Amino acid sequence: MISRRNIRVKVMQTLYAWSAESAENSKIPSPSKVLDQHFSQTRSLFVYQIYFLTQVARYAEKDAHKKASKYIPSATDLNVNTKLAGSNLLWQMLEDKQLEEQFKKDKPEHQIDEELVKKIYNQLVKTSEYHHYISINQQSKQEDRKIFEFILNDYMLGNEDFIAHIEELFSNWNDDGEMVAQLLQNYIYKPGTVKFSEIISADKLQFAQQLLATVIDKNEYLLEFITPRLKNWDPERIALLDMVIMKMGVAEFLYFETIPPKVTINEYIDLAKEYSTAQSGHFVNGILDNIHKELVQQGRLKKTDYKKA
Numbered sequence: 001m002i003s004r005r006n007i008r009v010k011v012m013q014t015l016y017a018w019s020a021e022s023a024e025n026s027k028i029p030s031p032s033k034v035l036d037q038h039f040s041q042t043r044s045l046f047v048y049q050i051y052f053l054t055q056v057a058r059y060a061e062k063d064a065h066k067k068a069s070k071y072i073p074s075a076t077d078l079n080v081n082t083k084l085a086g087s088n089l090l091w092q093m094l095e096d097k098q099l100e101e102q103f104k105k106d107k108p109e110h111q112i113d114e115e116l117v118k119k120i121y122n123q124l125v126k127t128s129e130y131h132h133y134i135s136i137n138q139q140s141k142q143e144d145r146k147i148f149e150f151i152l153n154d155y156m157l158g159n160e161d162f163i164a165h166i167e168e169l170f171s172n173w174n175d176d177g178e179m180v181a182q183l184l185q186n187y188i189y190k191p192g193t194v195k196f197s198e199i200i201s202a203d204k205l206q207f208a209q210q211l212l213a214t215v216i217d218k219n220e221y222l223l224e225f226i227t228p229r230l231k232n233w234d235p236e237r238i239a240l241l242d243m244v245i246m247k248m249g250v251a252e253f254l255y256f257e258t259i260p261p262k263v264t265i266n267e268y269i270d271l272a273k274e275y276s277t278a279q280s281g282h283f284v285n286g287i288l289d290n291i292h293k294e295l296v297q298q299g300r301l302k303k304t305d306y307k308k309a
Contacts, residue, residue, distance in 0.1 A: 001183055001194070001199055001200065001201070002039065002042060002179065002199060002200045002201075002204060003179055004204065004207070004267075005267065005270075006042070006175065006176060006179055007200070007204055007207060007208045007211075008211075008248065008267060008268075008271060009175050009271065009275075010035060010038040010039065010042075010175075010208065011035065011208055011211050011212050011215075011248065012241070012244055012245060012248060012271060012275070013038065013175075014031050014034045014035045014038065014212060015031070015212065015215055015216070015244045015247075015248070016240065016241055016244050017034060018031045018034070018216070019240055019243075019244060020240060031212055031216060032209065032212065032213075035208060035209070035212055038172070039199055039200050039205075039208075040199075041170065041171070041172045041176075042172060042176050042179075042180070042199055043102070043196060043199040044106050044170070045166075045170045045172060045173065045176055045177075045180050046180050046183055046184070046196075046199070047099070047102045047103070047106050047108060047196060048106065048108045048111060048166075048169065048170070049156065049166070049180060049184055050093065050099065050184065050187060051103060051108035051109070051112065052108075052112065052117070052156065052162075053093075053148065053151060053152060053156065053184070054090060054093055054094060055112060055117045056117055056120050056121050056124070056151055056155070056156075057084050057085060057087065057090045057148070057151070058085050058090070059085070059117055059118060059121040060081065060082045060083070060084040060085040060121070061082050061085035061086075081134045083133070083134050084130075084133070084134070084147065087139070087144045087147075088139055088141065088144060089141065089144035089145065089148055089188070089191065090144075090148075092191040092192060093187075093191045096191055096192045096194075098192075098194065098195060098196050098197070099191075099192075099194070099196065101196070101197075102196040102197075111169055113165050116161060116162065116165055119161070120151070120155045120156070120159065120162070123155060124151060124155055127150075129146075129147065129150050130147065130150075133146070133147040145188055145189060148188050149185065149188060152181075152184055152185070152188070157181055207256075210255075210256075211248065211251060211252070211256070214251045214255050215244075215247050215248055215251050218251065218254075218255075219247065222247045222250045222251060222254075223247070225250050225291050226243070226246050226247065226250065226287060226291070229287050229290055229291070230287075233283075238283075239276050239277055239280060241272075241275060241276045241280075242272060242276050242277075242280050242283060242284060245268050245271055245272050245276070245280075245284055246268070246284055246287055246288060248268060249264055249265065249268040249284070249288045249291075250288070250291055252264040253288075253291065253292060253295055253301060254295075254300075257302055257303055257304045258303075258304055259303075260303065261292050261301065261303065264288070265285065265288050265289060265292065268284055268288060269281050269284055269285045269288075272284040272285075
């Protein structure tokens with residue numbers, strides 16, 4: 001489920017922390033454990049957002065109970081529509097055994113902001129989309145999906161209060177938010193099909209572990225390709241993150257035969273632009289492009305046809 005781009009981001013962050021802390025001779029955890037923690041954070045972010053979505057839907061039942069329990073409930077209080085809380089889609093989620101197991105492990109109920117759930121629900125029930133949904137008498141998978149997508153996109157992902165809440169809980173939101181949003185959209189369409197214990201596929205996990213291990217094990221060798229091209233640059237002023245990104249790029253050139261060089265270069269230019277300095281994209285592009293050309297000229301770039309791999 002996790003994309004290659006996000007894998008590169010997490011390997012990059014792991015290597016950056018390892019490089020910075022190694023330079024200070026600090027006692028640091030195993031890089032592979034740190035990488036695993038990054039993937040666990042992605043899963044926790046995904047699971048928590050599903051949990052929050054279910055709590056907004058279930059609040060219809062809680063709202064009905066509170067209003068009916070008033071000392072003198074009005075006719076309106078006694079007729080709160082609970083269709084959303086009883087929707088088939090919601091209960092497909094709540095009865096998803098794999099999700100239930102993940103809820104037990106992550107305990108998202110300890111993180112939930114009940115007041116925010118209530119606020120979002122109260123805003124939701126005033127919308128024309130909600131009134132259209134409850135006006136349909138029969139159960140409809142299509143209508144269930146529409147209202148759940150509406151809650152997700154407009155009242156969670158499009159809500160500054162919710163984003164602030166998520167950012168406070170999950171430091172990886174900026175890295176994983178867009179990808180997790182897509183995972184959520186997919187889950188709404190196919191609840192019960194996600195293996196939460198396998199948030200990253202076996203082949204992608206292997207890629208992540210190999211990339212991390214290669215850059216660490218071949219650190220000095222990778223620098224032999226990079227250092228000669230830094231003659232016009234002050235080494236002290238080169239951002240540590242840029243060095244990490246370039247080493248990852250060279251590692252992919254040399255040791256990952258099925259990844260096209262253009263893909264490697266473009267991916268690391270984008271990461272440099274997004275995560276490093278204003279000049280980093282241009283800098284990383286120039287260094288990696290030169291190394292790539294030299295490897296091709298020397299016949300040292302061994303790539304297989306990735307379409308057949």
